[in-house]
Amino acid sequence: MKLTFFGGAETVTGSKILIEVNYKKILIDCGLFQGLKELRKKNWEALPIDLNNLTSVILTHAHLDHSGYLPLLVKNGYKGFIYCTKPTRDLTEVILLDSGKIHEEDAKRANKYHYTKHKPAKPLYNIQDAKDAIQKLKGFDFDKWFPIDENILFKFVNSGHILGSAFVLLKINEKIIVFSGDIGRKHPIILNPYKYITHADYLVVESTYGNRVHPTSTIKSKLLKYINHTYSKGGSLIIPTFSVERAQEIIYILSVLKQEQQLPKIPIYLDSPMGVNATNIYYSHKNHHNLSEQTIQNMQSTVQLISEVQASRTIVNDESPKIVLAGSGMLTGGRVLHYLNKMIEDQKNSILIVGFQADGTRGRALLSGDSELKFFGKYHKIKAEVFKINEFSGHADQSELLDWLQHFKTPPLLTFINHGEPHQSQALKTKLKTTLNWKCTVAKMNEVYYLN
Template sequence: MKLQFLGACQTVTGSKTLVSYQNKRILIDAGMFQGQKELRLQNWQPFPIDPASIDAILLTHAHIDHSGFLPALMKQGFHGPVYCTSGTKALCDVLLPDAGFLQEEDARYANKKGFSKHSPALPLFTEKEARRSLSLFEPLGSETQLSLNRDWRAEFFPSGHILGASSIRLETPETSVCFSGDLGRYDDLMMYPPISPPHSDYVVMESTYGDEQHLKVNADEILAKIITDTVQRGGIVLIPSFAVGRAQLLLHIITKLKESHRIPQVPIFLNSPMAIKATEIYSHFHRQHKLSKEDCERIDRNTTYVKTMEESIELNNRTYPSVIVSASGMASGGRVLHHLKTMAKNYRNSIVFSGFQAPGTRGDAMVNGATQIKMHGQYIPVKAEVHQLTSLSAHADQAGLLNWLSKIQPSPKKVFINHGEPLASDILKTQIEERFSIPVECVQSGQKVVL
């Protein structure tokens, strides 16, 4: 078996690993590079192999940095099946067309401003192309195993990260290798803990938080205090949130606080078409996470879903206390920008960022104390209270990553580390070598290995 690492090497986006065995080629994940410009430009590099020669793609989960390059591969000739869990397929149905829409928006904006080197600027793929790529999906249903050919098998294990997320173990008569995908936390409030696969000769694992221990803080208590204090001074609590997973968890926490009267009885709004669809999907797949059907129904009862643009604009004119959850999570786009524009300048309001803020984003500037932020060409003063909840991460920390690996027994012959910034990967490598005496390599982009 041969591996070639084609993305998420020394970085956390663009996950793609090519696996070749006998005369078959499969790709584990088809992630888009996201974030800084030099990363995004990698999406435009010629693909190192002919996409038409890939027999199948297996997805660990639906996040765009693991699935979002799929429509581009289809455009370049890939026409094989895409295998994943049914939860991943349901989320891709929403996420991929949205990614296409955003690509088209970016191209339109670049053309309007004339800052693209290419004339006209083109989207990597369109919404329509993304929808077409959904026809390639063959979700597994209740199965967890898949025969890729007579000798080659794949098996999916829940990885606890978001709905449908899995680690994928490949096995041939000669060897076995497990791809961790993104691993969730053992103490996650919404997802069940990750399940380690049985012995695998080789492991390819993520290292997003390979250098960190998550702090143990109680999100319920922090949110209860922020909401109560803000409502008492007549303000609105605005929570920029990631649409998939995070928004649902926040609504679950806020609903519980409201029902147990730990916060005042104020209206709760969810203003993000994507988050509304994701909430429906989480509710449909309630057996696959810790929120019961009743929990999902409680969220529905306590939340007003803001669907149209008119309703969204109307929300800005409200003056009485409320809680608004809206995307995007780092205030880099989406409807939350319109709310920030009107709400950031009022000292009565609170803005609560609900997770990691990438450098360079408005969210990052605000949690670091920026007194003004630029939006739609205007500088908006920030007078509202700004908070950051860091305890809701959907990623395992260093202890979680080591725990997951320790349960793969007998220990693998070698571990390859990807999906992390260089420092996080290096620290995780040292920890694994010292604790488990397993040889470890942090992989480089384009690197090939023979197993």
């Protein structure tokens, strides 16, 4: 057996792990690179895998950095199925269609306003490519073994990161290899918490927050503080929002504040076609979260869901105070840029960052205190106030990673640490060696690892 990391190693994006055994080639996750330009350029490079011989693809969850390369994989010749949990199947469909649409729109806008050196600019992939990949998705239940062949089985176990997210367990010739994907919080806001796993011969574990412990202050009170502060200025609060998980968490907290009659009487919008679709998927998969029917009804009455372009334009041009949740979460594209185009140069408005911002994204630039932001081909002065709530993270911190890892009854033969910026991965490696005395290594991009 051997492992090769074609993404998600020494970085937090582009997750792709190839395992080869018994003449089978299985790809765990198939994500897009995001953030820094040198990473994004990798999306245009051909994968060094013979796609005719790729047996299967297995997804840990639906996020774009784990699923967003699938349309290219299929376009370039992959003929097999893509295995995932049933909620992941539904969310991946929404995410890939949105991604294809954004790639098409970005290329069209770049050609129209001539802010690209490519003549013409072309989308990485289009909506039809996304539809072709969606046709290959197959949904499975949690906690059951399913065969790839007579020697290879796979199982999904809840990881608590987003709806449908899972640890992937492979049983190969009686050896167990566990891929963590992204691990959620021990006490998530709306999801069922991650399950413990007690045995792995080999383990691949994420390290997004490998050296950090999340703060424990109350999210609800912080969110209310920024809402009231912005309202007191007569401005609007713009929340760049990840459409899957973060949007639903914020809607839930806003609904609680509304039930407690603490919110000012201003409209609240979720302006994101993908966010709207993802929210409805959350409501439909009732066994995979802890929301009651009444809670769902409260959420539905708190936030107006906006999909149509004309309705979005009307809200963008409305100068009265409001709260807007809009994608994308790292300001890499999407409708949030139209709100910023209108509001970022007015100090009465506020921008609230509620999630991880990868290096090289506009969201990271905002948090770094940059004085201007470039989008739509020009620079915009940042005069709106910028705030951040760290407590919203959907990733386990170091203490939660250790909580999950300590439930293995015996140490894996080798633990691969991936999906983290270098200092985070190295910190987790040191912690595992000193605390658990585990044998571990930080995964490196394109390096082949042989498993006994």
